Amino acid sequence: MKGKKLKNSHLDSLFDGFLKEEGSIILGFKRDGNAIGHHIFKGSAKDYSLINPFFSANGAIYFRRLFSKGAKLLFILRPCEIRAYVELTKLTQIEREGIVAISVDCPGTESEKEKTDRASLPEDIRDYFKGDNKKRWACINCREKRGVVGDAGIRLDRDYNMWIIPYTEKGERLIETLEGELTDIPIDMAISPDRQTDSFKTDMDALRSDLKRCVLCMNCRDMCPVCYCVDCVFNGDEYLPRGDALLNKVLRTGSTDMPQGKELFHLIRMYHVSQTCVGCGACEEACPQDIPLTKYFKGISERLQGIFSYMSGRGFDEAIPYTTFIEDELKDAED
């Protein structure tokens, strides 16, 4: 695989050159003192940051339902965010035409909820990969920390030199504008492929006790980048009855815990996002009750994607398993 060695000044000129054109914007991270967060750059990419060591939301959610053609967008985000974007293009929730997505090697993130002292954020991107800081569960068990998804990737080798590597034609066109020659990239990188984890196993009692605190605020659904239905089944009275509908149901069936339908809500959502879940942990981050949702959503989605040898967000041309089939498969599906 070929790529170009990068210096920070290269990136500055790449981004500023990109933003010079009319109607072009960059979605990335902005550093403001010791605060880093998602930012949309227009005009100039001053104070951009390639790495954000804190996770608050999955950036793919901001451009969901983007259908305009002609606009030029550059995404410089974490691998999990780019993977969610890839899934959304397959679900026709994002028009891919004007977008170039660059994934950046991710050292893992801390939760934005943790009130850590941010007095000393490293100035240099390399230092993020050296320190051993507190990471979220989702990041410790991440399936793909490498910037190998999207149109191009920014990766670090063992000596912490930056490389930019094109994966698609769009990426190649963007990288052409950079100075320097395409050379073979080193095999040893700062971040190596992740080990496979055992398949997830639990039972309903564990789920029930974890969901005891759930208040059905549905923040997990709203912040999930790939939970995209405009008309969600949980809007309205069909699945989660309230008022008269609840009264009728309780009279018909019997006593129930409140809020009613917690397991129903999470199990259905778990199934609906099973093939597209990227395991970013945005649901857990959005949960006001600190329920360990990532454990379930990530575990189930990896198990279910495993049946079809699928990995969410790995490539643009892999179809989502539920939307396609092979005639000669799953011989033992019938009971």
Next chain:
Amino acid sequence: MAEGNKETPEIIGFACSFCSFKASEMAGSLRMKYPEGVKLIEVPCSSRVDPAFIIKALMEGADGVFVAGCHPGDCHFIKGNYYTRRKIAALKEMFRAFSIDEKLRLFWVSASEARRFVDKVTDMYNNIKETKR
């Protein structure tokens, strides 16, 4: 809402109107018996069954759910049951992770296989009755 303390299990079946539901009608006209606890819901194709229906049925008190469709390759809509197969296989894998996979079954029953339908349904009913005890 786990109110499943009744004596006999209740099983919800989603049956394709072109084959499995016809098979159940044929079983009726041939005076074959299958357990009373089995409630059939006619669907235009087995792929009409969103796994959300199955989860909802189970969470609201059903002891078991089955989905019955045409044999692969015989779908009235050409390829509907191939999608069903993928969806239900994945759902069963999810139930396996939660150790409740005995509550879901997938059958292929064509319109003429009344005997097969009755056998499969009765077998499922007896199994669930056994585990309930």
